[in-house]
Amino acid sequence: MKVCDICESKPAKYKCPVCGRYVCEDDFDFNKGVCKVCSETMCEICGKYPSIGYCMICGRNGCEDCLIQVTPVSYVCKECIRQGRYRLETWQSIS
Known part of the structure; x- marks a missing residue:
């Protein structure tokens, strides 16, 4: 057994x-x-896949589908980007 x-x-x-x-x-x-x-x-955003890191804005663990890598060591979730809390083109937090 x-x-x-x-x-x-x-x-x-x-x-x-x-x-x-x-x-x-x-x-x-x-x-x-x-x-x-x-x-x-598990990803705290979608709950489907293992997390690979955390969003530097909201702090939630996220998977490859839910996070975007913005520096070699930093991620932002797509939700924070959609809500306007982070601008990809400037690479700066606007919170």
Whole structure:
């Protein structure tokens, strides 16, 4: 019998569709249908994909679909750009 890849003590009953971990009931997020690790690192904007960084304006974790890289180490979410809180052409925050 497989043991949970997260707690390493309880029997694994579920396989996470995102990362492939085998996890027990305690380490599975039933609302999102993924393991607790993936649940905590999912995009806070769309909730569909793992995050790659955070928006430097609103601070939310975002995925490749929801963030735009504005410098080698900085991202802004498309929502903040749409709401006018950041202008891509000037690369400056206007909050």
